[in-house]
Amino acid sequence: MTHQVRAVVARAKGAPVTVETITVPDPGPGEALVKVEACGVCHTDLHYREGGIGDEFPYLLGHEAAGTVEAVGEGVTDVAPGDFVVLNWRAVCGQCRACERGRPWYCFDTHNARQKMTLADGTELSPALGIGAFAEKTLVAAGQCTKVDPDASAAAVGLLGCGVMAGIGAAINTGGVGRGDSVAVIGCGGVGDAAVAGSRLAGAARIIAVDIDDRKLATAQRLGATHTVNSRETDPVEAIRELTGGFGADVVIEAVGRPETYRQAFYARDLAGTVVLVGVPTPEMRLELPLLDVFGRGGSLKSSWYGDCLPSRDFPMLVDLYQQGRLDLDAFVTETIALDQVEHAFDRMHHGDVLRSVVIL
Template sequence: MVIKSRAVVAAGRGQPVEVVSIEVPEPGPGEVLVRVQACGVCHTDLHYREGGIGDDFPFLLGHEAAGVVEATGPGVTEVVEDDFVVLNWRAVCGTCRACSRGRPWYCFDTGKAEQPMVMGDGTVLSPALGIGAFSERTLVHAGQCTKVDPAARPAVVALLGCGVMAGAGAAINTAQVSRGDSVAVIGCGGVGDGSIMGARLAGASRIIAVDTDPTKLKWAEEFGATHTVNAREVDAVSGIKSLTGGYGADVVIDAVGRPETFQQAFYARDLAGTAVLVGVPTPEWELQLPLIDVFARGGAIKSSWYGDCLPSRDFPVLADLYLQGRLPLEKFVTEEIALDQVEEAFARMERGEVLRSVVVF
């Protein structure tokens, strides 16, 4: 049996998205049908619409989601019907060279549903990050479903599925921020604020938020930033050093992903400090650094892909911390919207008016 679902589709590069009826198949082996309850509007979805992640149009957008398992296919043991889950785009295989070495957060062969979701005329859809959750229902790989406490509000914990986890994981997993560390975060959107929240959770003593937007700097303070630097008024590197005794921060996280912001992260860290790239660059951007500076300054330069997270390990813990009142995930939700308001949400996101719009079904 085929399930009809209303969904947001990007038909072509740069075109406004549309709400259309799609067809979702019953789950096959290893697959799960999820009734989506909430899905965040992420910059990645806008990149898909603009053709920045490929040309496999039409795209079924949405990936930062939470919902309830409606049905499971043969062989599925991870979840059962009625489980409350957060969706992820790292369904680890368990057998690749990374998984076999005990590093599944680097899995090189992540899974997704085999059966396609299609338009009414049979056109195959490309689901964003293998999820496609701007839809009343979606079909995913069983490993893309992570059970969390059903007491958590879907519109809040849905954000663990991408941006918040990427940011928090950059601080906790990739940079391994320790108690007493000084941390600077360049770029205070959803991922940057997730990094600030993660650094605070890890016990950082000084957390410096860097942005050019005063509103975003104010948001950063709500997530735990102890100091702010307006990079439109002050050189970012000088600003960070002035707040760290002239040395630079132990950890600097670039949540923007531009060559100039990563150069700032590199030079704003202390000797033997760590620079982490979690903002996603475009393919044409290139970084130039004097090799002698890389050698002389020591420390580490790291990239953080999805916050180096393991969803089965990290999502439940962060959801529990939220329920305990120790993690202010609700502050990420600027507004809750309907499915047909995604295009307007993209515009508000580009204007910097929201931290996260969340589609609620």
């Protein structure tokens, strides 16, 4: 049996997305069919449309999603029809060298659905991050489904599927932010603001938000920043040092992904401090630093993949914190939109008007 559903498709590099009818197969072994309830519009979806991630067009966009399992294939035991789930793009294999060493958040062989969703003419679709959730239904590997509290708002908790988890995890999992630490976050989009919220959850004493947009800095303050720096007007390295007794922050999280902002992060940390790169650079970018400074300042220079998260561990915990009122995921939802408004959401994203637009299905 197959399912005919409406979905958002990027057919060619740079071309406006279209809403089309696609074919979704019933789940095979190890797969799950999910009725999507909400899906956030992420910069990664725009990167797919612009050809910045690959050229395997047509793409089925959307990946920050929550919904209800409709059916599962043979051998699936962790989720069942009727379960409310958040989708993730790193379903761990349990067998690679990272998993066998007890570090499944670094899994090197993550799973996706084996069957392909297709256009009406049979053309195979490439689902964004192996999910493809700007669709009424999508087919994923069962391990991409994490069961959470069904009373939670799908629009809010679906954002854990990518950007919000990346930022929170960059602070807590990768950066190891702890009670009393000083933290600076450079770049206050969705991921950076999530890093601010994660630092607050971890008990950081001083959280310095850095951006060139006062609107974004105001949002960062609402999510827990104790201080803000507009780097268009002020040298951020000097400002961060001044706010930390002249030393620099214990942890600096770079959520932009550019050489210029990475250098700022490097020099804005304290001796033996930690820099976490969670912003995604483009292939042509290059970084040059004096090797003596890398040696002499000590500490750690880290990259954060998906917030080094383990969805089965982190998603339910963060949803519980949200339900308790300790993590304001609703603050990340700027607007809710329909499936045919994704292109408009991309335009608003370009202008910095939204933290997240969320498609409601």
